[in-house]
Amino acid sequence: MRGVRFVHAGSQARALDGIDLDIAKGEFVTLLGANGSGKSTLCMLANGLVPHAVPGTFEGTAEVFGLDVSKYPVTVLATRVGMVFQEPESQLFCMSVEEEVAFGPENLAVPKDEIRARVEWALETVGMNGYNDRSPMTLSGGQKQRIAIAAALAMHPPMIVLDEPAYALDPIGRVELFSLLKRLKEQHGMTVLLAERDPEEAAVYSDRVVLMSKGKVVASGTPRETLLDVTRLRDIGIDPPQVATVSALINERLPRQAMSSITIEEAEVAVSRLLSTRPRSISR
Amino acid sequence: MIPLPEADPGQRIVSLHDVKFTYDGGVEALRGVNLHIRNGEFVAIVGGNGSGKTTLAKHMNGLLRPTSGEVMVSGKPAAGLSVADLSRVVGYAFQNPDHQLFCTTVEAEVSYGPRNLGYHGPELSRRVEYAIEAMGLGGFSELPPLSLNLGQRRRVSIAAVISMDPRVLILDEPTTGLDAGEIRVLMESIGELNREGRAIILITHEMKVVAEHANRVVVMADGRTVLDSDARGVFADLEVLAKARLVPPPISLLAHRLASSGISRDIMTPEEFVFDMMRARGGP
Numbered sequence: 001m002r003g004v005r006f007v008h009a010g011s012q013a014r015a016l017d018g019i020d021l022d023i024a025k026g027e028f029v030t031l032l033g034a035n036g037s038g039k040s041t042l043c044m045l046a047n048g049l050v051p052h053a054v055p056g057t058f059e060g061t062a063e064v065f066g067l068d069v070s071k072y073p074v075t076v077l078a079t080r081v082g083m084v085f086q087e088p089e090s091q092l093f094c095m096s097v098e099e100e101v102a103f104g105p106e107n108l109a110v111p112k113d114e115i116r117a118r119v120e121w122a123l124e125t126v127g128m129n130g131y132n133d134r135s136p137m138t139l140s141g142g143q144k145q146r147i148a149i150a151a152a153l154a155m156h157p158p159m160i161v162l163d164e165p166a167y168a169l170d171p172i173g174r175v176e177l178f179s180l181l182k183r184l185k186e187q188h189g190m191t192v193l194l195a196e197r198d199p200e201e202a203a204v205y206s207d208r209v210v211l212m213s214k215g216k217v218v219a220s221g222t223p224r225e226t227l228l229d230v231t232r233l234r235d236i237g238i239d240p241p242q243v244a245t246v247s248a249l250i251n252e253r254l255p256r257q258a259m260s261s262i263t264i265e266e267a268e269v270a271v272s273r274l275l276s277t278r279p280r281s282i283s284r
Numbered sequence: 285m286i287p288l289p290e291a292d293p294g295q296r297i298v299s300l301h302d303v304k305f306t307y308d309g310g311v312e313a314l315r316g317v318n319l320h321i322r323n324g325e326f327v328a329i330v331g332g333n334g335s336g337k338t339t340l341a342k343h344m345n346g347l348l349r350p351t352s353g354e355v356m357v358s359g360k361p362a363a364g365l366s367v368a369d370l371s372r373v374v375g376y377a378f379q380n381p382d383h384q385l386f387c388t389t390v391e392a393e394v395s396y397g398p399r400n401l402g403y404h405g406p407e408l409s410r411r412v413e414y415a416i417e418a419m420g421l422g423g424f425s426e427l428p429p430l431s432l433n434l435g436q437r438r439r440v441s442i443a444a445v446i447s448m449d450p451r452v453l454i455l456d457e458p459t460t461g462l463d464a465g466e467i468r469v470l471m472e473s474i475g476e477l478n479r480e481g482r483a484i485i486l487i488t489h490e491m492k493v494v495a496e497h498a499n500r501v502v503v504m505a506d507g508r509t510v511l512d513s514d515a516r517g518v519f520a521d522l523e524v525l526a527k528a529r530l531v532p533p534p535i536s537l538l539a540h541r542l543a544s545s546g547i548s549r550d551i552m553t554p555e556e557f558v559f560d561m562m563r564a565r566g567g568p
Contacts, residue, residue: 034463170332171531245554
């Protein structure tokens with residue numbers, strides 16, 4: 001994306017205000033920002049809903065796998081980028097899970113046998129095989145979200161974009177969802193772009209975190225580069241990961257330490273070391 | 285502020301005795317719940333998607349009636365009271381504010397409830413002003429609720445409930461979809477309502493919010509309460525939490541892992557963690 005600006009019809013503010021961003025193939029990128037930071041608009045740009053389906057004024061250039069987003073229709077872009085929204089209810093409308101997952105490839109006139117194979121693969125991948133004949137409405141929130149992901153996967157896109165997909169999931173549902181995304185990246189080489197407000201999972205699963213505020217990219221880098229700066233996170237309306245807060249507090253109190261943990265595993269090691277070099281045992 | 289009627293702070297205001305509830309279609313959502321809410325408590329009801337939290341809460345103000353068992357509100361059987369009667373004691377703010385908001389201005393929305401209860405004139409104005417002020421909505425009175433953002437709409441939906449001056453306020457997933465700043469503003473207002481003497485029942489799976497605000501946590505799994513304790517006790521019980529599809533905040537998990545190095549297991553915030561680590565270390 002180069003110099004991307006977008007103003008929603010009827011709004012004064014720029015939802016996206018000069019975005020330059022590159023995402024590499026196979027990367028797991030988390031867009032982190034408060035509500036209104038522009039992350040949802042950026043997600044919709046990745047599969048062409050912005051500018052094609054969302055009314056507004058678009059400037060700049062955005063390419064997805066070499067295709068200019070403003071020149072290709074959503075139907076073409078959808079074969080490159082699968083999209084999953086906050087609330088799966090807004091996305092599911094068929095009578096059965098199988099119809100739901102087959103809907104995309106059917107619209108692309110994929111042959112019947114191929115569709116069957118894709119549906120089975122997609123359901124297997126999200127761990128919902130055997131649910132083919134169930135009505136999506138009878139499923140739990142986490143299961144619905146997995147069907148929405150399976151429907152995106154059935155298009156065989158090399159990239160998946162998810163706008164706050166854990167919105168309504170319980171904590172175990174969140175863990176399951178992020179493990180699934182990790183598997184899609186590691187086993188299927190998929191590129192993952194995810195919008196979030198809570199940085200806890202971003203610290204663990206992302207290759208890169210892009211901090212957004214008021215339609216701009218504030219910072220982009222590894223989770224450690226972006227999430228250790230707790231002051232900057234608070235400035236853009238994000239509660240830092242708890243472990244990053246611990247690192248910052250310890251560095252304040254023990255200026256000779258440079259704790260840079262952002263995950264539980266890292267902090268376990270770092271704090272164990274601090275405890276084994278306790279001042280009393282040194283003086284003894 | 286409206287002075288609450290005299291009440292013994294420790295007195296039971298809502299009691300459920302062996303409450304069972306089966307939805308049409310046969311889903312057994314509550315399988316025998318015994319629970320007592322006392323005046324002035326701040327209780328979180330936590331549990332995974334589909335554990336029965338919302339079904340339970342809806343029994344407290346008559347939105348649902350038990351298949352068997354008994355609900356008592358203010359010492360009277362709820363079975364003999366209408367939803368309107370119950371709403372004077374127990375207010376319920378829905379998870380999705382848009383299911384609740386239908387008036388053309390915030391003021392009309394907030395006055396709807398007390399007007400229906402028969403209030404008018406200065407008493408009505410007093411209640412509306414109080415509720416708008418309490419939820420930090422001064423300046424929004426004349427605006428249409430749907431022109432506001434999600435955080436503001438959620439506060440309107442709560443104001444529309446507290447204008448009926450309930451002693452107990454049930455909030456169903458009030459932080460869903462809000463960012464850190466919006467959650468802070470909302471929870472500050474809720475904390476103030478609790479300090480005025482109202483019991484707060486917070487249905488949620490946001491464990492950080494629970495750690496920060498609730499005095500008492502009721503864990504639900506599979507239509508039953510499986511633990512009823514203070515937040516520290518709950519976060520220390522990883523086994524019950526996992527059964528309830530919950531994960532404690534990352535900082536509690538870190539404390540668990542470092543328990544053998546002398547860190548307390550019942551840590552709830554990064555600040556507590558660092559304080560405890562300095563203690564375990566024996567100095568800077």
